[in-house]
Amino acid sequence: MNFGIKRVVIGMSGGVDSAVSALFLKKKGFDVVGVFMQNWDIRDETGHCSSERDREDAARICEKLGVPLNHVNFVKEYWNDVFSNLLKDYQTGYTPNPDIRCNEFIKFRAFYDYARNELAADAVATGHYTSTSFGPYLEGFAPGKNARLLKAKDPVKDQTFFLSRIPQDSLRRAMFPVGGHYKRDVIKIARENGLNDVANKKESMGICFIGSRRFQDFISEYVENKPGNFVDLETSSVVGRHNGIHHWTMGQRCKIGGVPKPYFVCRKDADTNDIWVVPGTRHPALFSRIMITEKFHWINPEWGDLIDSRGILECDFRFQHTKPVVPCAVFRTKEDRFVVALGEPARALTPGQFAVVYSKNECLGSARILTAGPSLYSLNREVPAADGLRERDLDPDEDDDEEEDQDCRHLHAT
Incomplete structure (x- = not known):
């Protein structure tokens, strides 16, 4: 030894x-x-x-x-x-x-x-x-x-x-x-x-502090419900009501009755309590190629030294652990925040989640996502036909993540 x-x-x-x-x-x-x-x-x-x-x-x-x-x-x-x-x-x-x-x-x-x-x-x-x-x-x-x-x-x-x-x-x-x-x-x-x-033990699929309750019921015990509107991004019309923005995450399918096709969350406004939604899971408002993050935690500090000297780091990115990595470039700003530019659009880049970066077989570290950049919709662009999304990627309300350490599960599958 x-x-x-x-x-x-x-x-x-x-x-x-x-x-x-x-x-x-x-x-x-x-x-x-x-x-x-x-x-x-x-x-x-x-x-x-x-x-x-x-x-x-x-x-x-x-x-x-x-x-x-x-x-x-x-x-x-x-x-x-x-x-x-x-x-x-x-x-x-x-x-x-x-x-x-x-x-x-x-x-x-x-x-x-x-x-x-x-x-x-x-x-x-x-x-x-x-x-x-x-x-x-x-x-x-x-x-x-x-x-x-x-x-x-x-x-x-x-x-x-x-x-x-x-x-x-x-x-x-x-x-x-x-x-x-x-x-x-x-x-x-x-x-x-x-x-x-x-x-022979079945791996747990829940999180201990939620138990058998629905997530919406659990989180309402700690975060006050503040009802607001679901607003259609394209028409600015109210299409439904919700009990609070904490119940919903980016890209999630909204359960709104009386609408001809399903809506998906594309933006949340904490000030007005409105949730902006778009029809269809492949709507270009759900896709972006740029995000702003907090300061990166570099597992090996040498990677931080490298980006400091070069001003840019080319690597791979993911913010959902089950999804394939995509090429990206990481830039450091004067405010000690970072810009991550992706080689292809990603669906539902979610503030609060983590941008995790890799170089081949090595995980370099991560940074908390603060905001997504302009969507393809705002840039008047369509979602590329060959974006590689599988059918289950299109509704992140379904997650089958399995791992042994069950104390700390995702509360939303994003």
Whole structure:
């Protein structure tokens, strides 16, 4: 074990990915300690939550593997660093991404600090599908050298998108044991090693603090409903009413009765509380090639140095983790904000979501989208026929994202 890396503290979610990761670490001879993170106080909620079952599953896994399990409460940190910002975003018309924020502030800050300071960890590990330039077990660790975040072997399960704001100091001492495996092989390995309960466990499709409730019912408990109008962009006529802009996101299909064809959200106005809509999912008002973002978080600071010296960075972009990357150019402005220009139009660029950029197999980092640039409609242009959109891309109200870490799910599929 290079550079004295002996004790590894792993986040145990009660799922198959962290279970097999812990198995791999044990077989490598590390001193493995498990931690189950509680990020939400389910006692205050009426919706069903699988957190208790997940904790029980994590305990059974650790007992079987001979790994001690600690329980740590990050409810306060989650509320302050993730959930309160989520509420603020919805109140001001943005659509947040709690998954990315959770990894940034909880799993790779609060958990990392706890593991290092309280449990004397030499490294931390999770069941994320990703890898780093230091290798799955830090075999390539080099003091004083920056680590690079790399895509997983399994392109379907790759989670670099959600790790695009991971702090460099945490990444340098992070292990991702399943990143070099396909999901199907991880499940097979679990079964071969007697971890059948988690191998057969269905991956959760919800978010713990919502439970079995509809998102609209949940968010109304925290954000006041402020009814407003659905306004047709082409005619400026009111075509319906809504209960609040926080219930809707860009590109989402609106459920408006008595209209001849479906409408989709193209703009939200927090001042007037109007939601501007357009008929048809391929309306040019839904497409843009430019966006303004906040300051980028560069996972490897060397990329920030590169754009500072060149003034422009050519790379690849996505803001939805299931969609293919598209070429882009990133420019830095005098106000320390960034302009991202895409090689082809993108549908429903959503303020509050994150522009995540890549260079080949490496995730470079991300920045929060502040606003989209002129739409194709405002530029009097049509949507290109060969824009590559699949049918399910056309209505982002349908999302089948699956991943092991279920504390921090998307609240809107954008």
